[in-house]
Amino acid sequence: MPSTSGTGSTGRRHRVREEALAEILRTGRRLLVEEGPSAVTLRAIAREMGMTAPALYRYYAGHRDLIQALTSHLYDELAAALTEARERHPADEPGRRLREVCRELRRWALAHPREFGLLFAKPVTDADTAPGSAAHDPSWRFGAVLLGLMVELWRRGGVRPPTGLDPSWIAQLEEVREHLAGEPVPLEVIYVFVACWARLYGAVAVEVFGHLDFALTDPEPLFEQTLRDIMAALGEGAALPSEPRSCA
């Protein structure tokens, strides 16, 4: 029964193509996980799918584009995992939500080290990131989860912005605020976002990349300590089960 409905079979065509695109990415990811980044190759993917390599050029412009599509997909998956972790806790406790999202980031990275490496171990992306340009879609869908929580935290007065902001810095942050395309976020919040993101990235990356293996067999306590520090820097130290920490 061809041409059953009015939409024509062009929709089916499109759907079958989407499925092929997805299967290519799925196969590439499986190779990445099972045999490492150097194994995710056009010919290997095609081989696994029972095809030949040039056929993949009907779907991706080349190896580079395929990897980029895989990267983008993984950013989305990570963002979804973080969002899910956020939704597991009440909205009126943004501090707790943020802490759990940070833990989920670490959990995801440790559960998918190869994927994390693909996303975050790129020494230089060769000027594909303009300094102020928005619509950094791939990595931004993921960063927005963290920024959103910090904004919420700030709105409730939980964020303690730093006192002395470098003047030359303010101009840069202004620029970022323009491209946020949402509510007006104060510069101080953007500052704490960037600072905390840098710290969180370091804490996770240093562990996933194995730079702690020489010293620690179980780096979780160190991460928890770092997480406490981050939350304390956000003025959210009192939200922990323990009592507010003294100054000394």
Place this chain on the structure above:
Amino acid sequence: MPSTSGTGSTGRRHRVREEALAEILRTGRRLLVEEGPSAVTLRAIAREMGMTAPALYRYYAGHRDLIQALTSHLYDELAAALTEARERHPADEPGRRLREVCRELRRWALAHPREFGLLFAKPVTDADTAPGSAAHDPSWRFGAVLLGLMVELWRRGGVRPPTGLDPSWIAQLEEVREHLAGEPVPLEVIYVFVACWARLYGAVAVEVFGHLDFALTDPEPLFEQTLRDIMAALGEGAALPSEPRSCA
């Protein structure tokens, strides 16, 4: 005039071989810097040197070994740069020395992003690092500079170790202390070393890998803020030109 001296010309032979080894690494590094990591290839190196690829097997067991030798060499160069930065300041100000060493690490990483990427962007070294084993020669010669300064800082009472150490953590740190092969370093110092190294690595890596490009055109103020935090966490906040910071 062969065999001029008693040592024979086998010394010359050895020296010429050493020079070849060095030139291979030099060429590989040049390719790394000028054309990226994927360009440092056996055939390309040989081509640049006016040879053929199999000749390199007389010097390195293969591509993997060559990259590892290059990595090791770069670790040494980084360690030398840090040591030099340390020696530029008086030995009785370990806090200042440590701060300048951290700045030098960032400077070196920004000046040599490709090299830094080769050293520190390896998602997983595939179990070539046993958790407690010492003699991690390549990366340790470099880490030892930081650890040494922290030990010195501690010896002068500048380090404020954390109060509550996780019990399960102590066992791990004990193990590290065994393999330090020097003076007996207290666990607390090893803790602050690991914690500060994690933070320093994060601050530098997040910048070099371009994960801040979307927000900042000049991340230096952020790094300086991070550096102040690190020094403060070490109890060295008072050593800054500014007066001791209040609690609030």
Place this chain on the structure above:
DNA sequence: AGGATGTTGTTAACACCGTTTACTTTCGGC
């Protein structure tokens, strides 16, 4: 129904890569 059209896949080929094998050349040591 039937041809025009465009999508999807194939094979063949090119250039590059790491690596191995067999062979030649060169040079130091006796």
Place this chain on the structure above:
DNA sequence: GCCGAAAGTAAACGGTGTTAACAACATCCT
């Protein structure tokens, strides 16, 4: 002056990304 080890070469194998020419097929229009 000869011998043996070291250094370098060419040829080859299988792997890679990529392109070009070509076959098969579904879709669409008349």
